Amino acid sequence: MGEQELIEQLKAGEEAAFKQMVTSWQDLVYNTSLGLVQNEMDAEDVTQEVFVKAWESIEGFKGESKLSTWLYRISVTKSLDFLRSKKRKKRFAYIQSLFGLNDELIIDPADFLHPGVKIEKKELSVALFKAISQLPEQQKAAFVLSRVEGLNHKEVSEVIGTTVPAVESLLQRAKLNLRKNLGEVYRKEKE
């Protein structure tokens, strides 16, 4: 089924078309979410939300971009929404604990190990992903799309909705911030 036909069938509410969309792009959506939220269970949850959202809003898809670009966009939005929500919940739980209203332990999540990283680079990648998690949202999205999903600058710009020079600037700043953060990590470990 060609993409145009698939879009028409999705708009017509055909379940077979929806199933094809999911099976064709589930790894794309999952991997993007995983790179951003850095937790497999959370990434799966976000992935489900992305496809539900895509199904519900396919009527509004004008076909100005590829379906995959549209799915990337929803994945990035949902993943960043999830991270913001998680941060709010953590802050709220902390405030509750100050007042003795919440006895639950606030556990910091374990280090994230991406399943697709080469074995010999796993330990280093843990440090890098930790640094990625501290980037501002736009830099984080651009870096993950570029380095985890392997999109070129033009493709990243289409997903984020900005220009190629803006993406290059985002990536440049992301790299500077990551290098600075990693340098501090190294120095702390050596002390």
Add this chain to the structure above:
Amino acid sequence: MRKMKKNNHNIMENQSEKWVSQAMNSLEGIKRANANPFLYTRILARMQEANSRWEKMARFISRPAFAIAATALFLALNMWVVIQKNDKAFSQAEKEQLFATEYSITSIHYSLVDPNEVK
């Protein structure tokens, strides 16, 4: 001694730069992670659960008892607002009347006569 410290610092900096560069390149050759093979089934289950929640809410709202209770509450709130407004107006007038009565003020009279002058 100073030279040794500087050398050690330079070595540390070089090692740090090397480690940072290696970390920055650790995603080279990364493969895409695979989604759960049962993802589609889970998405369907999620959509069905969401639909049944909306259905339950719609059924509850459409019950006559709910409609009557909601209307009654709406009317009661409107009446309360109206009563509150009227109360404020009366109390202000009442206060003025009370003040006037207390100080026997029936009218205000201006005089040019000096009250300290003894006749």
